[in-house]
Amino acid sequence: MVAKNQTVVTEFLLLGFGDLHDLKFLLFAFLLIIYVMALTGNALVIVLVMIGQNLRSPMYFFLSQLSLSEFLFTSNILPGMLWLTLAGGGKISIIRCFSQFYLLAVCTVTQCLLLTIMSFDRYVAICKPLHYTIIMTFGLQLQIVTLCWSTGFILSIVLFGFLYRLEFCGPDTINHFYCDIGPVLELSCSDISSTKLVTSMLSTPLVVCPFVLITATYISIFNTILKISSSIRRQKAFSTCSSHLTVVCLYFGSLASIYIFSPKIGSNTKKNLSLIYILVTPIFNPLIYSLRNQDIRGAITKYIHLIGTWQLP
Incomplete structure (x- = not known):
């Protein structure tokens, strides 16, 4: 319980990037470009x-869902970062802070599960090609996607419930540019042991288990590819996996650095690692798939050509 002579905190002060003086306009322009590129690419x-x-195909259906989660993720974080950059920091209400973390958690959980499902899709396509259309029906795709999003919403509401029960009585300063659970817990004057336990029980398996499953899946995929006699077919099989594998390494690498190994690093280092997670992955996902995927490049070229041939009456 909060003592009567203590002030109950209703707002947090996000420090953002600190006092950058004239550099804040350069950083603002950079973040704005990143924001527009991420939204445009995923849309x-x-x-x-x-x-x-x-x-x-199922691969592109799952990719569109991954882009949707990245679109929501970027829209949730980047506008606040732009505002904090110009203002040199700013206040955010506790409920808005918790809501920002809730949507962040939803997108993070959903992306972890979608990347895992996408590896399973590649496994079936390469290792079980004759059964691919039978297994990966559109009904199954809808069920999988619904399960991924539902799991994200349900697990995130559990974390939100634990956060909502906490009390804050000062200090109110968060050395970050968005509301993440770690910095928020450090400010609570309540008992946070149960919240930290639940957070650890949910976050660690959600990072480790999908990564282990993806690794096991790709071991089977590579074993199958190496047995293919045709070099052209072997190269095509590798190319269909390379984009997804690049995104997996980038995403889970940054995620593990922030949420698993973060207790061993300082707050400024956490902020720098978070920049990779917040800025790089939403842009790289559509770029990697667009640059390395012939079907998507072909679709972009086709519609650019159609737009170029439109004539006004």
């Missing part, structure tokens, strides 16, 4: 998968 993938006749 483009979603639209192309929706309207592209040659992008109707």
